[in-house]
Amino acid sequence: MKVRVTIREVAKEAGVSLGTASRALNRTGRVSDKAIAAVTKAARQLGYEPDAVARSMRTRSSGVIGLLVSDLANPLYATIITAAETTFQEAGYALLVASTHNERTREKVLIDAFRGRRVDGIIMGPCETESPELVQRLAKDLPVVALDRDVGPGSTGIQVDHYGGAKQATEYLLNLGHRRIAMLTPGLDLRPGRDRIAGFEAAFQGRGLEPLSKLIRAEKSSMEFAFSDALSLISSEDGPTAFICLGTRILAGVLQAIRHSGRSVPDDISVISIGDTDLSQLFSPAITALRWDLSVVGEVAAQLILKQIDRQHNVEPPEHVRIATQLVFRQSCGPVTLPAMSQQ
């Protein structure tokens, strides 16, 4: 157990007072060059390392940002986290992470834990039964950036255009002649899920059509669920000719179900993935996917936090960044070819 060297010892070694040492090290206030030189040398000699905890105590700022998501292992979040961490690292901030597992109570506990640790800001991912009030109240105390949450105009956030993306994807399938399109997305009560459904329906209504509501499924994001769900849909009468699937896990389940039922993509069934992951890119056939830049989400989230910190958390107007989506055309979608079937 090595004993830490304190600024006190550095000061003594440099032959100055504690206060001067502090000012010299932080280049704050007026200090003579001589003092700076002496202190710097002493610090290096002794291997001095400032105690961030003590400093936080004094300055009321920890240099730590908290990040709260439902599941750290989710590849979508993982990318966001990396980008955010890199940005924070450059700015000298550290990143504290935690999983809410989509539990509201846990989310509260973790927020309190973050606050207790005096984080300088919090990035929050979507969580079940989101309440705008929670975020707004929190944002009164410290910089908060909400990811894909519905927060009022009072708080800053980043929102992916799930609505427009789902609409575009659906329209693409409609153009190919599909009418019985299944939409599988979890989290109906979360903004992303809601918006996707809305975009999906808007695309239908744009041509005076009605989506088949029984083809909208909102299971948990699990491969097993998606598999059995897709399988029952496929084998049912008037089953879907196309699937729109959210994320790797659901996409995986659907692809397995299709394979299991002896159908093929895209000849029998077309598939679009919402969210572009390794699987969608590398599957054979490659899956047409709706993508958006996750690194940008992470980076912008970090920057928004830093900006709020810089401005001392002033009454800066909250910002809302909208992230666009792109439909990447690959080989998983084709025209409807089923003969002798009524078009809805």
Place this chain on the structure above:
Amino acid sequence: MKVRVTIREVAKEAGVSLGTASRALNRTGRVSDKAIAAVTKAARQLGYEPDAVARSMRTRSSGVIGLLVSDLANPLYATIITAAETTFQEAGYALLVASTHNERTREKVLIDAFRGRRVDGIIMGPCETESPELVQRLAKDLPVVALDRDVGPGSTGIQVDHYGGAKQATEYLLNLGHRRIAMLTPGLDLRPGRDRIAGFEAAFQGRGLEPLSKLIRAEKSSMEFAFSDALSLISSEDGPTAFICLGTRILAGVLQAIRHSGRSVPDDISVISIGDTDLSQLFSPAITALRWDLSVVGEVAAQLILKQIDRQHNVEPPEHVRIATQLVFRQSCGPVTLPAMSQQ
């Protein structure tokens, strides 16, 4: 900006002294039930939340663990992180994460940053040109768990049996008649890479054969590299009849190269993935893969840290946990069928 309520105010509200309030809240030392009741009530009334920073300052323990990996977005690490975080959360610890991007200097800086923040322990993933001394020195100061690093017997760590796994995978291919087996793994100077190569060679030598060294490639873990590498291998004379690929990215590149060259899996070329990801599980054909339990790695790492903390970082003998691998047989491997070709 809400003002925080301190333990002092709680004490006053409860009509007791500061010390009693502290003891009551922490259930430490002897306190009367009456005092506990009064303090608890006052705390709740005022919405008291202990200041973790001040507490850390006093107790010299931050309740924070640092986790250092080369890339947070790597799906393998992401799973480890989640498991570790969950374990720490249960124990009341928070997790600080950072990416080294495989840069040695950055690693040092981040370790110092962690120490400055008074973390109670550090989990370190492998990093380029690992030096056992670094970890050993660090472990003198605080609990450290190294993941897949070669550390001397003096430090505790978790090591996946890459050697045995690679050996088993290679033997499987040898049994199928393959002789020209390509091994693509990054990080030759890291323990995982080294051990894989060793296991690979051991399998050959076990039958008196020699692997073709030109088929061992150790590129960076990038899809593009793997793609061009695999493509040149495939189109070269005496190209490989089987590939062993590390991880999602290299596997993806190889699969694309195979597809691009008009070959098929497993008829023309067999493929084994080291590391079982979404892609290997869900590709068609499903890819035979070497897997190990990443959740266990994360959980055990966390437990080893907690154990060291519990024992006050005593001279507890360092532990070395070995994680076994399993070869999951799927559809991507077949016997060699190329006619009229010399067997090496």
Place this chain on the structure above:
DNA sequence: CTGTTAGCGCCTTCAA
């Protein structure tokens, strides 16, 4: 059992 006191290491006034 409880109150008082002394710092943890640092930054930041306040005088000199």
Place this chain on the structure above:
DNA sequence: TTGAAGGCGCTAACAG
């Protein structure tokens, strides 16, 4: 420009 002193909020040691 510098030194001295105060205190951030908390816990732990010591008297009562």
